[in-house]
Amino acid sequence: MTSDRHHDAVRLARVGLSRVLEPRDVTGHLILQALGPVAAWEVISGLRGVTGTEHGALEATIRAYGKPLPGGGGLNAATMTQRWSARAQDCDPARDWSRAMQQGLWMCMPEDPDWPAALRDLQQAEPVCLWGRGDRTRLRDLSDRSIAVVGSRDCSTYGRSVTFDVAGGVAARGWTVLSGGAYGVDEAAHRAALATGVGPVPTVAVMAGGVDRLYPVGNQALLEQVVQEGLVISEAAPGTMPARFRFLDRNRLIAAVGRATVVTESRWRSGAQSTAHHAAELSRPVGAVPGSVQSATSAGCHRLIREGSAVLVTDVDDVLGLVAPLEAHGESPHGADSKTGQTAMFDGLSESDRHVADALPVTQGATVDSLARVAGLPVRAVLGGLRRLERAGLAVDRGGLWVRPRRT
Amino acid sequence: MTSDRHHDAVRLARVGLSRVLEPRDVTGHLILQALGPVAAWEVISGLRGVTGTEHGALEATIRAYGKPLPGGGGLNAATMTQRWSARAQDCDPARDWSRAMQQGLWMCMPEDPDWPAALRDLQQAEPVCLWGRGDRTRLRDLSDRSIAVVGSRDCSTYGRSVTFDVAGGVAARGWTVLSGGAYGVDEAAHRAALATGVGPVPTVAVMAGGVDRLYPVGNQALLEQVVQEGLVISEAAPGTMPARFRFLDRNRLIAAVGRATVVTESRWRSGAQSTAHHAAELSRPVGAVPGSVQSATSAGCHRLIREGSAVLVTDVDDVLGLVAPLEAHGESPHGADSKTGQTAMFDGLSESDRHVADALPVTQGATVDSLARVAGLPVRAVLGGLRRLERAGLAVDRGGLWVRPRRT
Structure with missing residues (x-):
């Protein structure tokens, strides 16, 4: 099977699974996790049973999940198939897929690069x-x-x-x-x-x-x-x-x-x-x-x-x-695009002091020790930085807990 | 000096001090703490200086206070007296006291049994x-x-x-x-x-x-x-x-x-x-x-x-x-007077379970461990108690954090 053809098979399997598995069907989702979409769809749609190797993988996944499965007990192939068979019978992933395309819908799955x-x-x-x-x-x-x-x-x-x-x-x-x-x-x-x-x-x-x-x-x-x-x-x-x-x-x-x-x-x-x-x-x-x-x-x-x-x-x-505080003020998480007054105010600061400023929370205050941890700086550097930031109006001491001042 | 006469002297001293000492006069209050009201009034009103013994007591009190005195430096008898002399000159505690009595006012001091x-x-x-x-x-x-x-x-x-x-x-x-x-x-x-x-x-x-x-x-x-x-x-x-x-x-x-x-x-x-x-x-x-x-x-x-x-x-x-939660529902801190529905509900519980119920916070949830600490019970007893309280509607599990349910 080529990579493209495999991707198509995965997509059709997920189309089918998305119709049969409810989000809170833990057993079904663990099967999907253990076997992957194509095999999971074959099992869940009743096309075939679980092989010996698959059973091992499934049991490992269930152990890793660590909580009892709904309904109690372990896996029972007969019960499992009953669960999904009624829905799966009406299911035709290829037809669903072509109809969705005609309607101008798209489908994104974990195997796609744009999956969130x-x-x-x-x-x-x-x-x-x-x-x-x-x-x-x-x-x-x-x-x-x-x-x-x-x-x-x-x-x-x-x-x-x-x-x-x-x-x-x-x-x-x-x-x-x-x-x-x-x-x-x-x-x-x-x-x-x-x-x-x-x-x-x-x-x-x-x-x-x-x-x-x-x-x-x-x-x-x-x-x-x-x-x-x-x-x-x-x-x-x-x-x-x-x-x-x-x-x-x-x-x-x-x-x-x-x-x-x-x-x-x-x-x-x-x-x-x-x-x-x-x-x-x-x-x-x-x-x-x-x-x-x-x-x-x-x-x-x-x-x-x-x-x-x-x-x-x-x-x-x-x-x-x-x-993250800096993002809040218009800086992108990747650090590049816009600059606001707030970040411009940081321009005169040393890199170390900027780290302290970045580490300051806006709501609950932080101790000097926790700022040192967050900023990755020695306590002495944080103390000096806080003094300078306070003078610049960029840090506020609330009885030993430091915060970024609100913009009023 | 009899006990009554001493009490009168203390009262007059405090009447004077209450006119001369502002609440944030840390030095004055430390003198009061170190020397007691009668001697403190004699010093603060400028009647006499600090004796050698008193000086030692005063320095110990200042050390125990642990923060630098306002104005920096230690004690200086001359500066101290200057501070208060202007006010003390106009001060006549006995006259103040009799005038207050005429006005129907009362004065309560830390030496009185009804001092809050x-x-x-x-x-x-x-x-x-x-x-x-x-x-x-x-x-x-x-x-x-x-x-x-x-x-x-x-x-x-x-x-x-x-x-x-x-x-x-x-x-x-x-x-x-x-x-x-x-x-x-x-x-x-x-x-x-x-x-x-x-x-x-x-x-x-x-x-x-x-x-x-x-x-x-x-x-x-x-x-x-x-x-x-x-x-x-x-x-x-x-x-x-x-x-x-x-x-x-x-x-x-x-x-x-x-x-x-x-x-x-x-x-x-x-x-x-x-x-x-x-x-x-x-x-x-x-x-x-x-x-x-x-x-x-x-x-x-x-x-x-x-x-x-x-x-x-x-x-x-x-x-x-x-x-304290129980007081909130009408029980006095001394445990005696009124009983409300809430406390009546506790009547069927064992003493151990009541301790667990009492330990439950109403706002932020508490872990089983912290409840065990607060209630002074083994974790096993707390777990069992919580199960019983939950059934009785007296405890709510919020994802591992336990609270007392709100009365709706």
């Missing part, structure tokens, strides 16, 4: 593939500079306004906004990003159903605009209806792709809470915007802050401060 | 004495069950409303509200406490000037009512004008006496921030109520939460949850 690397952090919950609409070349820019902006559907005027400020500010600095497709906060986030965006991908909508079914209907025109100027993506095969559980699974993708997640307004129980918790589990920074304690629409944000699951953020500076 | 023990945590910044108006027997109830409720003078309608809810709730549970005498949040806190209070001391106002000068004038009627039903206290001698620096010094007393401090609404720069920081330095819990990020009147609260100086609180349950 951030999704690998999901481990066995990494999606089988991503279906998408919009210029696929935009996919490359996603993980580096994107912020998830999420919240409740039934947001207040305040929540809408705050979402506009945050998402609009994120997009105006050239970053990508990432959200769902729902009414309320999601919708406001996309509208703001489309209005203010200056970067290559102002906004990306991650759908719970197929990307050919833009849901909800009332947001279709907006989501079509997102297709034109950004991306609409989903792990669900085209034609999939957006069931309730798919929204919760979808949230892990938003959390994984975003460099940070911000909840602009959310109720005590809200899908946005799940996105925030997914992000925290993935060690992505999480921010939440507070609001009136007399408004139930902010109770979820307050809960996240109280629990320590989110940092309180009040504006786009705080939000971008959640990720 | 919490003030000792201030160490060398412990006040010389407290001047007060209102039924002095109320002083005994202060430290055990009081919550400082503070905030900005120019509060918004929201801030006033939140202050009413918080201070009203605190007083309605029999706790004492502690605040300043300013317009805005202070005023709202006293009004709410007077309206809802059910305990022996609904509210206490701590003044920056003398208690005979109720300031500001517009709050005089309110503060007279506080005298009637609660207490008005100050460390400043009667007749002292409330200068700006005295407000900042006064804040340390509010922070020290309160079991916890809550900032209900405050601007980026506000006296309430200083009260919160004093409380944090004294290891008292601090809460802050969030609000709209679009309102400058909440920026101080958000700052405290972001910095980690305050916990986000949304209502009186959160506020009382800052202090």
